[in-house]
Amino acid sequence: MKKLINGVDTVLSESLDGFCAAHADIVTLGEERKFVRRATLTPGKVALVSGGGSGHEPLHAGFVGHGMLDAACPGQVFTSPTPDQMLAAAAAVEQGGGVLFIVKNYEGDVMNFEMAAEMASGEVMTVVTNDDVAVENSDFSTGRRGVAGTLIVEKVVGAAAEAGADLAACKALGDRVNARTRSMGIALTSCTVPAAGKPTFTLAEDEMEMGVGIHGEPGRRRVKLMPAAGIAAELIEAIAGDLGAEARGDAILLVNGFGGTPAMELYVMYENARAELEKRGVRIARSLVGTYVTSLEMAGCSLTVTMLDEEIARHWDAPVHTAALRWKM
């Protein structure tokens, strides 16, 4: 295993310390490293709390800041954070407007966030994201997995909360964005979980995993490596097919790298995905291309499409200032 670490037991704590030191203008590390929270909170605002297993960076801590999350709870690599972490995060950022949990649909995360919601003293609502059309159930989820579309939910609801939307409105908007969002990805290589010390799975030199999950878990099938155009066609076919009649008009296209794929290839995928969507009458009104929702150093990418309306577009365009996503401020 080749990693820039001092040991498998310290990689997470050192990484969190480094992250919070490098971005001290934006974030603060919670006690016992239970959560990362905004350095400055806004009284009365709905507090947005997310989290999940580590190894998907910059998700979620990289999205803590003005216009997006108030706090994020980092679990061990690919392992849900504990209810204890979520309760501590909620208590630290609650400002009188209640707390919205944004949770990717994996059994551990959903169970722990539910437990925290029940134990919390204040008002808590939850949005569960499940944008991955690859599989209906998976190794770690009942129902579809929550993947890169979570970024879009966090951005849009974050802007609404910043603009003064109340807890019920934030919850409804989050559910609505999730319902208009679909993703699917492919892997060219595996990732290596530090504590495991070896690749999660193996792919032959001419193989890829179609529909891979963000922990390297299986997707639809293992196939021969295809050209970018063929990959884009299959992913967009799955996404647009699932959206059905809704796949008309303006959309956000997010091309997300899984960690080991360089920008040059992500833009090739963008170009091919754009052509596929436009053929179907979907106009790419907003674009985001980069390495945002990852599986450590896995090579591959996912495509995410969110069908826009005026409200979602307005919140997408609103200022955001986090470690990993910044615009208009």
Place this chain on the structure above:
Amino acid sequence: MKKLINGVDTVLSESLDGFCAAHADIVTLGEERKFVRRATLTPGKVALVSGGGSGHEPLHAGFVGHGMLDAACPGQVFTSPTPDQMLAAAAAVEQGGGVLFIVKNYEGDVMNFEMAAEMASGEVMTVVTNDDVAVENSDFSTGRRGVAGTLIVEKVVGAAAEAGADLAACKALGDRVNARTRSMGIALTSCTVPAAGKPTFTLAEDEMEMGVGIHGEPGRRRVKLMPAAGIAAELIEAIAGDLGAEARGDAILLVNGFGGTPAMELYVMYENARAELEKRGVRIARSLVGTYVTSLEMAGCSLTVTMLDEEIARHWDAPVHTAALRWKM
């Protein structure tokens, strides 16, 4: 070779098309894809033009925009752009204030930018960056190589040009920032140039390249894989040793991923590099951690230190709005 491409002949053109489509609010693609330029130019401002071989994305096209470059010329992968491209870029963005070329110190780039400077009709000056302390001469350079410190030169001089500095002042500032900047990197894996189809070099499972160049070219020596703390200590020792008595006071610390290294490890490296610098009396006043000056999908990272003064800090903090670097706007 596992890459998300349609073919080795189209990877660059499709990537550039995708890049300029995804960021159409910021950049425009020049005729025959000779350069990427700002969508909006500022009359009278000194025009900053950079460029180099592709494969280092987001450098340089990702740094075109307000507060940084006016144009960037992309060569083929790891191959200098041609004087023809540089002339076309300079002509397209010259706004009456003259043109400053910012060139990484590699023989091909330096020769071609020199030729373009001689052929240009207007006034042209050049800053050559050579921040890499790993080797005094290399496979592709006479003298030290220009690496991730180039980002810092482009950011600082970009802000000065935006604030109205004239050509001679921009040139002097660029030389001064370069003189206060040192970098060194390590590789854990090789990259694969698309046209070559196989890794540029090979490293055993327990080996790393100390002082690697951003084309995967050799550095100081091949060594056994070390913990992050040991790597940070050796890189900072080389950087601080070379800065000598100047290595006191406030600095920018840039931890730069080479492409295949995830954020989690970059922040571990940041934490260890920060400790090494602080031991030496260098205070990290500004931080940047991310994948900015790459070697395709190579795993590894570089550390860059720029010693600050009031002028450099002010320009570093100034607003920037490019595809890859954005703050305060």
